[in-house]
Amino acid sequence: MSNLLLRLLTGKPPASPRTVSRETVAIELGNGRRIEVLRVRDPRARRIRLSVDERGPRLTLPLRASDIAGQRFVIEHGDWLLAQMALADSGAQPLQPHADASVPLRGRDWPVRWRSARALRVELAEDALVIAVPDTLKPAALPRALRDFYEGQARADVGRWLPKYLSGLPRAPSRLRYRVMSSQWGSLAPDGALSLDLSLVLAPPAAFEYVLVHELCHLIHADHSRAFWREVEARCPDWREQRDYFRASGRSLKAGLRRLIAAQ
Template identity: 60%
Template sequence: MIGGFRAAPKPRTVTRETLAVTLPDGRCIDVQRVRDPRAKRMRLIVGLHGVRLTLPLRTSEAAAAKFLREHHGWLVDALGRRGDAPAALQAHVTAQLPLRGVAVPVLWQTGRLVRIGLEGDAIVITAPEAASEAALRRALRDFYEAQARADVGRWLPRYLGGLPRAPSRLRFRMMSSLWGSLTRDGAMTLDLALVLGAPAAFEYVLVHELCHLLHMDHSPAFWREVEARCPDWRMHRAYFREGGRGLKPALHALCAGA
């Protein structure tokens, strides 16, 4: 107490530490353990930057260790579904790149400037022998965005009928969790990683966001609109929970910072 007033408590802050964890298959992985005053329960996720275990502040060490042990099997499955991210793009070395659900061969040419284009069944990259990683990342990101915009440009006209308006604008971003979003003024954002995966799943995400022009929620009425335009939406949604888990880490490995 100071002058009749109680001193304000020190703010509770987020703390982080890295643990080495050995899985049942023999792999040793790093797990970031986070104590967060906002956390209501223990939560384990496999994300772009690895494995994270979030704990409420009062969780004991024993309870945290038990929770992690009980989820070792889940971790093995989740890491397997995510797959290994490709190595960073290396000038005149990288032999293939992901695009539209397949690994596309890369053909290298020597030139003064970095340029990337799709020619037939191959991605053709023109670059200096000692092209910088930053220049390659920027060019690859621009290439992926051009391909994604071409896909949306083909699909969009078939869905505009029955909608109150077209999206006011469209942008692509490297999103950490969502695959798409739509603001109330009609601005649509799509995850650039979508162009790496199955085209039908990418198209479903477009339909999903377009239907938010009719219903800004996930009510039964919203899902009826989605189903009318994309009857297989459940299959495509499942794709992102299974085989599509590796798309975000792949794009991050190839283009982060561009």
């Protein structure tokens, strides 16, 4: 006898799936605005939870919660949700060749100046970002070139800052890489590999350098003890100001980067 038939005959409920499921749904708020929400059904969840990050709204449901209960929860918290979405909205839009645009870099917006060329190139001029594009351009090429440009700029910044800190560290990072991170700004692996969020290059240089200092100090103290923060403050006296900047503008930075480097 199959498990399904046995459950039907005995009246036992079907076994709950133990994997996470995700789907995007449209929900109309009380003010009539429709928004797309990523609905995640997670067997580990114990309560309904609503959150917003650079990718948009996310509704997490326990297995026993109904879709209707989740929809009601979103509507009840509609004002809060819209406020959080506004904070996360960077205003950055994907670039379209030869269309008026500006891009963020080092805490300011740079106008884009387009020109035609045989090969795609992205270069920083004194007063603008110059992008040379061929007549035929694959949709994914421009976001990829912009990501490469940002990584090159980030490496140049860290290359200027890193030498002055190395003498005060027990060892240098084993390697350095740039990633698009969801929540973190940086991380240090046990083997000394340092990862930095690529969107840091969009922030003011002082904020970017603070994150670098923060992660380097983990080479001295792996925790966030008072001793760790003393090391940070010795190298970055205004670290609290920079931390507050990320709390206020961090989601907007991450969202802006994702929109600019996402393939069309």
